[in-house]
Amino acid sequence: MxxxxxxxxxxxxxxxxxxxxxxxxxxxxxxxxEEPDAAAGSVKDPEAQKIMDHLETAGTGLPEAMNETRMQFYLHEMTHSKVYAEDKWGTARPMTQANIEELLAIVEASSFKEKAFYRNTLEDWQNGDFSDAVDVHNTIWHWHGGSIGKATRLMSEEEEQAYLRTHLQ
The missing domain is CATH 1.20.5 (Single alpha-helices involved in coiled-coils or other helix-helix interfaces)
Known part of the structure; x- marks a missing residue:
């Protein structure tokens, strides 16, 4: 038995x-x-700035009908260009003003459960404040049962530029 x-x-x-x-x-x-289509932030490296300029004008390609889970994945993937984590799962999603504004419009028109969290995050990012990117990444990572790839810190400017060159060209 x-x-x-x-x-x-x-x-x-x-x-x-x-x-x-x-x-x-x-x-x-x-x-x-899913194909990445733009990059974000201001960079000082001329080569990286060319990449950013090209990607900024490429358009967002965000889906018209976005559910809350997809919103979470988009925000999570946008943090990847700002945070350091051993592993990063998902698409490298560009942190552009266009993407931020479009996501903010989607949030405002939504009845998402975590609407205030998304609005606060996107408004901070819209104003160039990415200091909460580690918390945003890890909060969404936690909501989805993350066990690998927890963000530990913000990346340096050099790390961000290297990430953009590698993942968003």
């Missing part, structure tokens, strides 16, 4: 791990299929 219970529990554990792994894989693959 003990062997049957142990086998049953082990089977459920394996199935649960496979389900979680499948979910994370699907999320990762879905995020990879």
């Amino acid at each position: 003990k062997q049957i219970i142990a086998t049953t529990l082990l089977s459920f554990a394996v199935i649960a791990l496979l389900a979680i792994g499948g979910y994370l894989f699907i999320q990762h693959e879905a995020a990879k299929s």
Whole structure:
């Protein structure tokens, strides 16, 4: 009898791990299929500024109908150009004024549960204040059960420029 219970529990554990792994894989693959289209912030490196100028004019390509989960993923992915984390899952989403303004308009027209959080975040970013990017990243990361890739700090300007060159060209 003990062997049957142990086998049953082990089977459920394996199935649960496979389900979680499948979910994370699907999320990762879905995020990879979306194309980044712009970069953000002011940079001093002329090469990086050229990238930023090109990406800023490329348009946002945000979906017209955005649900709250997608809003969370967009904000989370936008923080990737500002925060340091061992691993970053999802698309490198540009932190442009155009993206920020469009997301803010979507938030204002929404009835999202966390509307105040998104509005405060986007208004800070609109004013060039990214000091909360680590908290924003980790809050959304936590909401989605994050276990790998917690942000630990803001990146330096040099790290941001390197990230933009690598991920948003």
